[in-house]
Amino acid sequence: MRIVHSLLLTSKYFVLSFILISLISSCETSKAPDDSRTFNEELNIWHPKDFELKKLYSPSEEGMGSWVSMAVDPKGRLIVSDQYGALYRIEIGENDQMSVEKLDINLGHAQGLLWAFNSLYVVVNSHEGVEGNGSGLYRVTDSDGDGELDHVNLLKPLQGSGEHGPHSIVLSPDQKYLYLVAGNHTELPEFDKSLVPMIWAEDNLFSQMKDPNGHAAHIRAPGGWIARTDSSGAEWELYSVGFRNPYDMAFNDDQELFVFDSDMEWDMGMPWYRPIRLCHVIGGGEFGWRTGSGKWPAYYPDNLPGVVNIGQGSPTGVVPTRDLAFPAKYKDGLLLFDWSFGTMYFVNLSKSGSSYTGEKEEFLSGIPLPLTDGVAGKDGALYFLTGGRRLQSGLYKLSYTGQESIAKEANDNISNDAFEIRKKIETTLNKNEIDIDELWSYLSHEDRFVRYAARIALEHQPVNNWKSKLFTETDPLRKIYVALALVRNVTEPGDTKEKTYALLSEINATELSESQQIDLIRVYDLMSIRWGDVSGELKQDVIAQMQPALSANSKDLNQELCALLAKLDAAPAIENGLKLLEDSTYAYSEDEYISSEVANRSEQYGGDIQELAKNRPEERNISIAWSLSNIKSHWTANQRQRYFQWFARAFRKSGGRSYKGYIENIRQNALRNVPDEERQYLDGISAESFPENIDQKTIEQPKGPGRNWKVEEVVALADAKLTEARDYERGENMYQAVLCQTCHAMNTEGGSIGPDLTNLGTRFSVLDIAEAIITPEKVISDQYSNLKFTLVDNKIIIGRLFDETDSTYTVSVNPFSRNALTVIDKKEVSKKENATSSPMPPALINRLNEEELLDLMAYLISGGNKEHELFQ
Structure with missing residues (x-):
């Protein structure tokens, strides 16, 4: 089957692959996803019970x-x-x-x-x-x-065509406007006016990493967009920006606009990855798409979040359910079409403040079922299409045949104060005369969409109408959101820069909520990006203000704080960042990836999703590693070793097609900032080939939580608890998980570039073993030490001497790869000496919790003997 598949593969998307998927997966379709749906055997499609599904036409068979x-x-x-x-x-x-x-x-x-x-x-x-x-x-x-x-x-x-070109058009409920949506490869045309302040930028704290495979590398902000015009197309207005590639959109009964935006599946596993999602679009909205690593997190205050994450797929049609003759439970939502996984979702929408929350459920699915578009027919049935990219196409009809009422149920949640406030603010965009004081009061509103709308409305007003008001403000939230507007709209700040830094640094960050702290950090980020870095006492004030929050147990806050402190070149960022890197036990978001059952419906990248679920990358830690890679000073040799050893773990994780390319880009960025004399060694211990003789995917990784173990802690723990019977299997597993077997032999198995550990427990105390693991540079045997070669051009090469001839040295620069050999011409060597750093990375045990560490120590002391008294 794989041979046939490779012969048929002539492009990324191809017709016969769907036929193959159908054959491969036919046995799976007999299992009901749940008891609320039924299976149409003729069409190979699951749909809700008490519905009738028909295929009406096959245009491909008719040459259409x-x-x-x-x-x-x-x-x-x-x-x-x-x-x-x-x-x-x-x-x-x-x-x-x-x-x-x-x-x-x-x-x-x-x-x-x-x-x-x-x-x-x-x-x-x-x-x-x-x-x-x-x-x-x-x-x-x-x-x-x-x-x-x-x-x-x-x-x-x-100007734009293809998969990311211009897409859908819809009519506004008041029948005043036509709304058009376009993907991020469609150039912005000329507009008569804009609800979006046209001052966008990439706004990334560090340089963007472009996609390693080159996708959208040349595309700049603002990405995909939505515009509106009148019936004759006489006047055009930019309505919202910052999408990747939304294909369709729809209005709900509240006359609110929703768009279904796409993901970049190659980014799966990266901290900037965003799943396909339904977005509530308001006038002036920005949704933060940027190319490569530059995508903004949904929690940034200068963009808006999605209503509900769907997972992975290729978004196509969006159909409002209000005009369908379906049961009442389906009346307040949208049907979302996913082309890649042949799945139609129903999202039930509920008001939440001035926006919405959404609950998704699988409505209809099939293999293959490349859904493209749908409409509500005059008869109340759903008519939908399959096809696209020259695949076999079909026109289908889904009708409700049950006995439930199809009348819409009464809804008491017609409106609320926040909703009305936000709608009122939107009407002021592009108006010359508004009440600044009233608008000002909404900048500290508890509702995020209200705050966002108020800031956008403020940005539509001349800066001189409200700038001075900021510096008399006492409310910390208004300080944050007005400063955000100011930094976006003032290109030459002059003394405003120092005044704004001073104003914000007075805020007591400990009195802010987690999300408010993130908002404050984002304002500092933008000030650095648009106005330049701060220095002197103001810089120290900001560091002192924000550093204590690093102890918070928050994935989002920690990664944003680490980035800010790295940008400020704050020395504490390194140790705090390393502690985060050495902890791989934080909670993952549950709504970012689809289930294995849905993933099975696509051969395109369903396998990647399932592999990622089994071997998930440390998204937060990748962000921390990227931030730390930009710090040039303050590092100790021990910290650099701890940092670079993290890459070995990262390379062994699974992700999208660009995952390893991004990890390598981070590693290379970090290597550019290390001293010449350390670069060769750090390059060797962090390369993707580290290690090559153990398949870490087959080894159960530590559960943690780990800690930055100290020698005296290990000794005290062993004295207190090593008398208890230990777990041999877990000890053996930890021995492999922390890479001991890569370099050391035990009972004839393992590597040979470090001492044999078979008789370790008979020759060394717990203290000796702990010191050798935690501070390996303290005692380095000549037999296993590295050499440091200084060349005539001052280049440094560090490694183990593998071979020597009359004219050359052959050096192993990566202790974990026999193939990483460098040949050095002796004429080019000005100095040869023993290296002061150990070939063994420190802190290998920092991922282990107490029980895991005790089992590892027992395994080392026993020499891998299951019958040793420590396991009895």
């Missing part, structure tokens, strides 16, 4: 291509588009009899269709299009009243 978008005209007819071809009109009669005709207009390649204002609006996504009608928004009308569309008018040309 692969359909990806659809709309409904006033007569209830469907209008659809082939992704790479023409537009078609479908009339569905009694008993679902089909009549399909090709529209006689020179338009096609549409990824957005809408009937409104007695016209068909078409979003073309194609460089060439049909008869040269390439990417853009078109309006098609019936010019002579004969009932046929015949006049094509280009309203807005767009």
Whole structure:
């Protein structure tokens, strides 16, 4: 099967792979995901009980291509588009009899269709299009009243095509605006006005790492966008930005806009990875997409979070359920289509403050089922398409046949104060005269969306109208959010920079909530990015203000604090960061990855997701490692060794296709900041080949929590508890997990670049063993020491002498890889001496908890003898 698969693979997405997936997975479809759904054996699709599912048409079999978008005209007819071809009109009669005709207009390649204002609006996504009608928004009308569309008018040309080009178009509930969404490879056209302050930037504290595989490396802020216009396309307004590649959007009953944004699956396992998610879009909204490592966390105050994370997939259609003749429980939500995993989700929306929360449930799924678009028909049924990328395409109809009421239930949660405040603020955007004092009061509102809207409204006003008000403010929250607006809008701060730093440094950070502390850190970040670093007493004030929060048990706060302190070149950032790196026991987010069952539906990257779930990377620690890689001073040799040994653990984790490339980029960035005389050695112990003779994936890793073990702590622990019977299997496992076997032999098994440990317990005390592990540089045997070669160009090479001839030295620069050999011409060597650092990294046991450490010590003392008294 794998051989056949490789022969068929001609592009990333291909038709026959879905057939193969269907064959491979057919046995799995007999298992019900839950008892609320039923299986249609003919169509190989799961759907809710008491629903009828029909396949109405197969356009691919009729030579009509692969359909990806659809709309409904006033007569209830469907209008659809082939992704790479023409537009078609479908009339569905009694008993679902089909009549399909090709529209006689020179338009096609549409990824957005809408009937409104007695016209068909078409979003073309194609460089060439049909008869040269390439990417853009078109309006098609019936010019002579004969009932046929015949006049094509280009309203807005767009620069962008392909998978991340222009996509869907929808009508606002008040029927005033057309909203158009485009992916991040679509250039921003000229706009008449903008609800988004047009002052965006990358705004990353450290330089962005571009995707190691090159995807979107040239794309800059603001990424994907949403704009709106009137029926004639006369005036255009930028509405929201910061998306990756949203394909479709919809309004709910509250006339609020939602968009389904995509992920970058190659980033899985990285701290900046964002799952596909449903976003509540407000006027002026920024959602933080940036290329590569630059994506903003959802908790940054200068962008907005998603309503609900879906997991992984390729978002396509979004269908509001209000017009579907479905049971009442489905009336207040949206159906979301995922192309990659053939899954349709229902998200039930509930108001929460001025925004929403959402609960997702799997609604419909199949293998293969590349969902593209859907609409509510005049009969209340759901009509949906499959296809895209030249796959076999289908038109389906899902109707409710049960006895439950389809009337919408009464909803008492019609409105609330926060919701009305946020809506009121949005109406002030782009207005010249507003009440600054009233707006000011909302900047410390408890609701995040209200605070965000108030800040955006403030940024629409001239800075001189509100700047001075900041420096008389006493409320800490208003200080934070007004300072955020100020730093975004003032390009030449002058003395405002020092005044703002001084103002913020007066805030007692311990009195702020965790999220408020993060907001304060983000303002400091932006001040450094846009206004330049602070120095002197103000710098020390900021460090003193924020450093105590590093002890908080918070993944998000710790990684943001570590980054800020690294940027400020604060020495405590190193030790605090290392303690975090040596702790791999923090809790993971539960909603970022789909289940194994859903992952099985896609061969595209379902396997990566399942492997990641079994061998998950330390996302927070990757962020910490990236921050520490940018610190050039204050390091001790011990700290550098502890830092670089972390990379070996990181390389052994699983992630997306770019995971190891990113880890290597972080490592290389760190190596650029180490002294020349240490670089060769640190390079060797941190390379991906470390270690090569043990498959760490088969070894159970320490559960921790670990600590920065000291010699006296180990001795005291052994004296108190080593008399108890220990666990041999766990001791053996810890011996392998902390890499002892990589370099040392025991009972003839293991490495040979360190001393044999078989008789360790008969020759050394617990104190000796603890010192050898924790401070290996204290005593270095000549037999196992490294040599330091200083070359005539002052380059330093450190390693173990592997071979020597009359003219060369052959040096093993990586003690964990026999293949990492460097040949040195003796003529190039100005000095050769013993290295002062140990080949053995320190702190290897810092991931272990007390019980794990005791079992390891027992295993070492016993020489790997299961019958030793310590295990009885």
